Amino acid sequence: MTETKSLTIGALAARTGLSVSAIRFYEEKGLVEPFRSSGGQRRFLRSDIRRLSFVLIAQQLGLTIGEIERQLASLPHGRTPTQADWTRISKAMRKVIDARIAQLERTRDRLDGCIGCGCLSLKKCQLYNPEDRVGLKGPGPRLVLED
Amino acid sequence: MTETKSLTIGALAARTGLSVSAIRFYEEKGLVEPFRSSGGQRRFLRSDIRRLSFVLIAQQLGLTIGEIERQLASLPHGRTPTQADWTRISKAMRKVIDARIAQLERTRDRLDGCIGCGCLSLKKCQLYNPEDRVGLKGPGPRLVLED
DNA sequence: TCTTGACCTCGACTTAGCTTGAGGTTGTAC
DNA sequence: GTACAACCTCAAGCTAAGTCGAGGTCAAGA
Numbered sequence: 001m002t003e004t005k006s007l008t009i010g011a012l013a014a015r016t017g018l019s020v021s022a023i024r025f026y027e028e029k030g031l032v033e034p035f036r037s038s039g040g041q042r043r044f045l046r047s048d049i050r051r052l053s054f055v056l057i058a059q060q061l062g063l064t065i066g067e068i069e070r071q072l073a074s075l076p077h078g079r080t081p082t083q084a085d086w087t088r089i090s091k092a093m094r095k096v097i098d099a100r101i102a103q104l105e106r107t108r109d110r111l112d113g114c115i116g117c118g119c120l121s122l123k124k125c126q127l128y129n130p131e132d133r134v135g136l137k138g139p140g141p142r143l144v145l146e147d
Numbered sequence: 148m149t150e151t152k153s154l155t156i157g158a159l160a161a162r163t164g165l166s167v168s169a170i171r172f173y174e175e176k177g178l179v180e181p182f183r184s185s186g187g188q189r190r191f192l193r194s195d196i197r198r199l200s201f202v203l204i205a206q207q208l209g210l211t212i213g214e215i216e217r218q219l220a221s222l223p224h225g226r227t228p229t230q231a232d233w234t235r236i237s238k239a240m241r242k243v244i245d246a247r248i249a250q251l252e253r254t255r256d257r258l259d260g261c262i263g264c265g266c267l268s269l270k271k272c273q274l275y276n277p278e279d280r281v282g283l284k285g286p287g288p289r290l291v292l293e294d
Numbered sequence: 295t296c297t298t299g300a301c302c303t304c305g306a307c308t309t310a311g312c313t314t315g316a317g318g319t320t321g322t323a324c
Numbered sequence: 325g326t327a328c329a330a331c332c333t334c335a336a337g338c339t340a341a342g343t344c345g346a347g348g349t350c351a352a353g354a
Contacts, residue, residue, distance in 0.1 A: 097255045108244045
């Protein structure tokens with residue numbers, strides 16, 4: 001028991017804080033690829049702790065499982081990820097965070113305008129034309145808010 | 148047609164950019180409370196444009212329908228919300244945004260530490276102890292990441 | 295008056311991200 | 325060598341936030 005080379009699903013759950021069922025679900029989605037014991041039980045690499053921890057972080061940032069899978073796809077399943085691997089992914093994640101912060105700051109700025117102007121009723125309000133909802137359905141004003 | 152006092156669901160959909168089915172769904176969730184025409188059709192107040200626009204904004208901030216409902220619960224259904232109403236809610240929303248930005252900045256700072264240190268493998272890494280996952284299940288280290 | 299688009303209800307379906315349960319097997323500790 | 329916790333598969337269920345379709349009604353213009 002001293003030189004454990006692999007982890008059972010229960011041990012992995014304890015180490016990551018995930019439930020056993022969630023880990024099985026992540027396997028199904030391709031986020032981890034355990035091998036099997038002679039009796040058919042899952043056996044995980046210690047590096048899978050890192051992989052799943054990464055999943056948890058990425059989820060906090062709002063990435064979907066599919067997006068996370070794409071990030072992780074760049075890591076080999078068979079070997080322990082190197083520092084370079086993680087650095088590359090971490091930098092990609094940082095861009096995601098920066099973008100989300102920037103978007104929230106834009107929203108905050110618009111909201112500040114509203115607080116001062118009795119907004120949510122004014123045609124000039126920018127909050128109702130956030131980047132992705134503008135002009136989706138042909139011409140003419142939509143989402144304008146003038147009472 | 149010039150002095151319309153109420154809106155049909157279709158008109159409200161056109162004004163907010165929402166689908167008719169989404170508006171019915173929001174009614175079911177208590178976000179709007181239309182009255183009915185003699186024939187049983189929904190009739191909305193013009194102030195419901197504001198209510199639903201607010202819902203759209205709040206959703207962009209990541210609030211659930213339940214959370215939005217709680218914010219809106221402070222507004223009377225029967226009368227047009229005043230500027231003071233909206234200012235109060237807008238200020239509450241600003242706090243939500245600020246909190247979310249602050250949380251993302253903390254995550255970014257931790258990630259920056261990781262990029263430099265070959266992290267995701269070091270015991271000292273803070274990313275694996277994000278605020279809400281610590282010590283949830285009794286004593287002993289969890290979510291530590293040391294390989 | 296009649297047509298037709300907009301409206302009605304209700305139930306089923308969707309995607310994401312899991313959990314829960316039934317019924318059966320493995321592996322480890324005594 | 326046996327008990328029993330931990331594991332297995334597979335199917336069904338759950339929440340959120342809606343969409344879609346069937347079958348039927350309302351309302352406004354020609």
